[in-house]
Amino acid sequence: MLKLGGKVIRIEVAGDAPMPKRDKALFTISTNAALPKPMREWSAYLMREADSQIPTGFAHYIWIGEEDSKPQGLDGLSVTVLPEDYSYMQDGDIIRLNSARGEIRVLFRKNSPHNTIMVTEQCQHYCLMCSQPPKDIDDRWLLDEANDLIRMMPRGTGELGFSGGEPTLFGNDFLETLKLTKSLHPGTSVHILSNGRRFADRRFAADYAKIEHPDMMVGIPIYSDDPAIHDYVVQAKGAFDETIRGILNLKEFGQKVELRVVIHKLTIDRLEKLAEYLARNLLFLDHVALMGLEITGFTRANLDKLWIDPHEYRDTLSKAVRILEDYGMHVSVYNHPLCLVNPDVSKAYRKSISDWKNEYLDACTPCTRKSECGGFFSSGVKYRHSGNIRPFV
Numbered sequence: 001m002l003k004l005g006g007k008v009i010r011i012e013v014a015g016d017a018p019m020p021k022r023d024k025a026l027f028t029i030s031t032n033a034a035l036p037k038p039m040r041e042w043s044a045y046l047m048r049e050a051d052s053q054i055p056t057g058f059a060h061y062i063w064i065g066e067e068d069s070k071p072q073g074l075d076g077l078s079v080t081v082l083p084e085d086y087s088y089m090q091d092g093d094i095i096r097l098n099s100a101r102g103e104i105r106v107l108f109r110k111n112s113p114h115n116t117i118m119v120t121e122q123c124q125h126y127c128l129m130c131s132q133p134p135k136d137i138d139d140r141w142l143l144d145e146a147n148d149l150i151r152m153m154p155r156g157t158g159e160l161g162f163s164g165g166e167p168t169l170f171g172n173d174f175l176e177t178l179k180l181t182k183s184l185h186p187g188t189s190v191h192i193l194s195n196g197r198r199f200a201d202r203r204f205a206a207d208y209a210k211i212e213h214p215d216m217m218v219g220i221p222i223y224s225d226d227p228a229i230h231d232y233v234v235q236a237k238g239a240f241d242e243t244i245r246g247i248l249n250l251k252e253f254g255q256k257v258e259l260r261v262v263i264h265k266l267t268i269d270r271l272e273k274l275a276e277y278l279a280r281n282l283l284f285l286d287h288v289a290l291m292g293l294e295i296t297g298f299t300r301a302n303l304d305k306l307w308i309d310p311h312e313y314r315d316t317l318s319k320a321v322r323i324l325e326d327y328g329m330h331v332s333v334y335n336h337p338l339c340l341v342n343p344d345v346s347k348a349y350r351k352s353i354s355d356w357k358n359e360y361l362d363a364c365t366p367c368t369r370k371s372e373c374g375g376f377f378s379s380g381v382k383y384r385h386s387g388n389i390r391p392f393v
Helices: 140-152 172-184 202-209 227-234 239-252 268-281 314-326 378-383
Strands: 005-007 010-012 024-030 043-047 060-064 079-082 094-098 103-108 116-118 159-163 189-193 216-221 256-262 287-291 331-334
Touching: 024 060, 024 140, 094 140, 103 140, 116 140, 140 172, 159 172, 172 189, 172 202, 202 239, 216 239, 227 239, 239 256, 256 268, 268 314, 287 314, 314 331
Parallel strands: 024 043, 043 060, 060 079, 116 159, 159 189, 189 216, 216 256, 256 287, 287 331
Antiparallel strands: 005 103, 010 079, 024 094, 094 103
């Protein structure tokens, strides 16, 4: 598990620095002392050795280590002192520094395949297992920051995600962000997490399609074939019907759609029925993801309503996968330890949990297939996980 944000040891801002009066500023991490001077104006030079020569002209300097070991040559410059938790940072990563609150957030990691931009914390759903509980606030600054981040990202980035909250609540402004992404990163695969309801507006779905991105997909959740169950899980009446209309509109305009199902106690009983519903009515979906539960956000508050040991539903999961595969649908099983699924889902099994929140139990140490296993969310290790872990030996 990696620490992506939190309090810094200290932030010092020089009077002529680019962020003396701004709470937040983005910087690209650089370890290149010979970086061209024009590029130093938005770069933070990362230092790990106290005796290294300090290049001039960088907008900011990062020292990882104890404050009293900070090189004296940094005195009078804009400097952030970070704990060893951030020693993983590398050249090309992008960070946000909040000088007023003394905080850092790592927004982009150049060598990670799991970069996702949070566009907003607003949402019209209150899903019982939401990992990012919605807030009724004006956070348009996140969309503005996303645009800045996209401009700073290195060309050749392989994959990029957008999430929330619900990104489409910003309407055409969010579409402009997607257009900017296509313009600057045409070869980057884009994945958007959305509840799909805004696409029920046919004009909005058409405008989205007009972006004509060569590799862009919307991941949309449906939790049951029974509209009442889906609406209860997302805590929004009429959500099922509007979501289905959104999916139909997207596919009418030739757009890629992934359907996502989070498996828990409220969704497991009709998982096979949902698989049949998808195969008979939404056969044209590009991907179906059957996902394990992440114990964070609202899930922790509703854990007794939601938690079910994956070992208990392994046969039901196998049947759902078999139904989808028999109809020729592309299906994946995400967020499950390998020893808790039946061998017959091996073709669909994916090692999917993002590296920054991925952990394993001590019991997993002797496992001969650990490198193939998705392991656990760090929250699952901390709060609740299956007691049926059986390492392969």
